[in-house]
Amino acid sequence: MRFLFPSDYFNPKKADAAYLEQVACMQDAGFATSVVSLELLASGSSKIIPVPYPDSKVVYRGWIISPSDYELLVGVVGSMGASLLTSKAEYLATHYLPNWYPLIADLTPETKFYSVDDDLENELNRLAWNGFFIKDYVKSLKTSVGSIINKPSEIGTVVSEMQKFRGSIEGGICVRRIEDFVPETERRYFVVSGKAFAALPDEEVPEIVEECAKRIGSQFFSVDVIERRDGTKRIVEIGDGQVSDIVGWTAERFAQLWVG
Template identity: 70%
Template sequence: MIFLFPSDYFNPKQVDEMYIEQAASLNKAGFNTAAICLESLGDNSPKISPPLPPNSEVVYRGWMLSPSDYELLVNAVESAGAFPFTSQAEYLLTHYLPNWYPAIADLTPATKFYTIDDDLESELRTLGWERFFIKDYVKSLKTSGGSIIEHPSEIRAIVAEMQKFRGTIEGGICVRLVEDFVVESEKRYFAVRGKLFAACEGEEIPDIVRECAARIYSKFFSVDAVERQDGVKRIVEIGDGQVSDLVGWSAERFAQLWGR
């Protein structure tokens, strides 16, 4: 198995600074790593250094990629005679909220999906919720006024802000019911080949996380769980493991997931 990271913009043969610690921990654990110039994905010969060993299994660890760019990444790996650990279908299953939501609808806040051309204000009025969390298929707004609104009339402004600060709306609009979470209780878990891991070795995995993982058919993904004010555990979101940050995790602990 080899881990493939984005390369440094000025030195394509070196892993980007943001991922150096992860790469070093994986190397220390006995794994090989390589760097790929993501800007070269559309080229006939994408820049990967060192070259991927033939027949190797490749785990990408890097920034989120659009479906088309991830397909290019898969093509680059396969053109090198290697195999992607996560297929295109698996990537989209856990990367796009509408793809994983139906499997765990009872474990996570109620969610509705729209296009940017829908009459969003009218749709939100129909829902009748007190507060709405707005995001696209992948991300929420981290700048300006944030992603939570109380009045349907605010929806157009927040969508415009998302387009301004993010450059695009990926997929469509997701409107989630805001539940009363204890924010500081949120934790990230990783699932690798059906086995769940917490940020601290020996830490108990909540039952809701185990139930969630049992319903998701992907070899590598993250699960974020949180506690509500009433003490009930809820799933916040699921993500493709390759592009999930190590929130609350050390690079050393992450390397342990892939025990040899």
């Protein structure tokens, strides 16, 4: 197994500073590491340094990249005789909310999907929910007016601000029903080859995460769990593990997921 990190913009043979700790921990755990220039993917001149061994499996660990760039990354890795552990189809299966939502609809807040061109205010009025969490297929708006609204008339402002601050809307609009969550209870878990892991070695993995591991076929993904005020655990997010932050985790613990 080889772990592939984004290269430093000014030094293409070195990992980006944000990932140096993970690189060191992966190497300490006995894994090979390489870097790749994400900026050069579209030009077709991006190289993997050092080159992976033929027939080896590669796990990308880096920034979120678009589906088209991920396809280019699959091609770069394949041109060197290796293969990514996560295919493009698997990447999108956990990266895009509409792909994973139907598999765990009973474990996560109710969600509706729309096009940017839909009459969103009218659609929200029809839902008649007490609150709405707005995001595109991947991310929510964390600046300006934020992502949570109580009035359907506010949806236009959120969407325009998403386009302004994020540059584009990826995929479409997801409207999630607000539940009474306890913010400080949110935890991230990782699933590798069907096995779920918690941030601490002796921490119990919630049953709801184990259920996700059974239902979702991706080799490597993250699961974010939070508690409602009634004590019920709920899934608030699933993401491709390659581009998920290790929030709440140490780099050493993350590296140990792959040992043995």
